[in-house]
Amino acid sequence: MAITSANQLELLQTAEAVAREKMIDPSLVVEAMEESLARAAKSRYGAEMDIRVSIDRKTGRATFTRVRTVVEEEELENYQAEFTVEQAKQYLEDPKIGDQFIEEVPPVDMGRIAAQSAKQVILQKVREAERDRQFEEFQDRAGTIINGVVKREEYGNVIVDVGRGEAVLRRNEKIGRESYRNGDRIRCYIKDVRRETRGPQIFLSRTAPEFMAELFKMEVPEIYDSIIEIKAVARDPGSRAKIAVISYDNSIDPVGACVGMRGSRVQAVVNELQGEKIDIIPWNEDQPTFLVNALQPAEVSKVVLDEEAERIEVVVPEDQLSLAIGRRGQNVRLASQLTNLDIDIMTEAEDSERRQKEFEERTNLFMTMLDLDEFFAQLLVSEGFTNLDEVAYVEVDELLVIDGVDEDTANELQARARDILDAQAREALEKAREMGAEDSLIEFEGLTPQMVKALAEDGVKNLEDFATCADWELAGGWTTVDGERVKDDGLLEPFDVSLEEAQDMVMTARVMLGWVDPDDLVASEEVEEDAAEEDEA
DSSP: OBGGGSOTHHHHHHHHHHHHHHTSOHHHHHHHHHHHHHHHHHHHHOTTSOEEEEEOTTTOOEEEEEEEEEOOGGGOOOTTTEEOHHHHTTTSSSOOTTOEEEEEOOOOBOOHHHHHHHHHHHHHHHHHHHHHHHHHHHHHTTTSEEEEEEEEEETTEEEEEOSSSEEEEOGGGSSTTOOOOTTOEEEEEEEEEEEETTEEEEEEESSSHHHHHHHHHHHOHHHHTTSEEEEEEEEETTTEEEEEEEESSTTSOHHHHHHOGGGHHHHHHHHHTTTOEEEEEEOOSSHHHHHHHHTTTSOOSEEEEETTTTEEEEEEOGGGHHHHHOGGGHHHHHHHHHHTSEEEEEEHHHHHHHHHHHHHHHHHHHHHHHOOOHHHHHHHHHTTOOSHHHHHHSOHHHHHTSTTOOHHHHHHHHHHHHHHHHHHHHHHHHHHHHTTOOHHHHTSTTOOHHHHHHHHHTTOOSHHHHHTSOHHHHHOEEEEETTEEEEEOOTTGGGTOOHHHHHHHHHHHHHHTTSSOHHHHHHHHHHHHHHHHHHHO
16 A cells, blocks of 8 residues: 555544543654654665655655764765765765755555564553653642542452553452452552563552641641641551651641541541551650650650750650550550650659669779778769769769768879879780780870770771771761671770760871862851751751
8 A cells, every 4th residue: 555545634634533542642652653654764774874765744745764964984884774975976065964855765665574563662652651641640649649440350469440540459458358359439649650671660558648638638637737737657557557747837726627527537537547546646856855855645754865866865754654665565666666766664663773782882982092981972972973084084073972081182183183194094005015906006196095995906007098988987986787786895885985075086087198189178067067057948
């Protein structure tokens, strides 16, 4: 069949019909037709030729052209689609590298095989365009709730019809032991949309914390209007959840607004989540206060926060311990997820026992090292002294506030403490030298003899070794492994070296060795300061 003998408008009518059915741009279908006709023409004129087809968008007329490109003589490979400058002179005036000579060629007769091939090209292009449209549509809807109809269940995974495609609700994204039958309506959260060879893959979830947040946004107008903000959500899907909210309007109670009249709003969310119990908690910028709220309904006696380790110790009355922990640790686990802190819960008796043990250890330290009687050592501990450094280098006035301590006694205490510290430093330095510690490390500002000894014990014996250390290797830190925070012990952690101090010392060592340009370091710090100021603004 020759193209010229066909109704030329039929091409455009076919393109519009296909585009309307598949809901894609008609120009994409026309481009697919052009490519399919070009392939058919190549099979007739030769595969090495650069044959192109252009379909007029108004008349439907298909124009077949042959394109030849001017290339360097040494780069000439395809004699059917390329030619040299000399060869091009008979077709072009003053030809240059990259110029093209385009000539129209007669349309081809579409044989059965060529027509079938053209049809396959068009179908493939249409499928690709349809997949791209689906991906873009659902990618824009990622992070929102969608309603669908259950089509089937495969190995525990639910296939959901979401209108213009299918989505997957995996077994581990279902609440509890939910089961669905074909035709059931289902509401899910679009968790992820991926572009894959077989088309866009849409992954749904009913266990994601964001699903609960979106449900509250639908039920509580104040959240939708940004008067109330959901700051954090923690869920044990199908069982219990905690949600932290804050109101930016002093006249609106965030907890009351989320609960609704007679609990109507929160009950709507609970029903959607298969009866999942929800604790609505007021958000507070002060972490200890927020944690006390998060552990409701348990009562908390005392909270001790370790910001660097991101851990928090909570002391509760004996009769509140089981309530604070919850069934199978559920309450404290959800509170930990909500606050993003590791929580240690202990009773008042356990806290008292621990503090008594610390008191005895410090008392024995002062009795042994400073040759004091028990009563005097206990006085020092009671006043807040924890180690010899504090006694040796504290202002004398702070010792004089202790009952029975005059200026001579204070000076004697400090002299004893300094003598012991000096002796310990000399001993640590000797051992460090015995282990091979070099002067470049020993004389480095900021490192005490005890620190040098600790480094030498771990194989860090000179400034080059020290400069290769990471800050967390020195100061310690925390690593998340399988969802749990694991402590990384630092070489200088026993000496209370912070992460910032470790960073400064390592960078100073690198500058001294010439590994880092000081100007680059200053420029980097200025950039960080500017970024911090922008964040504050």
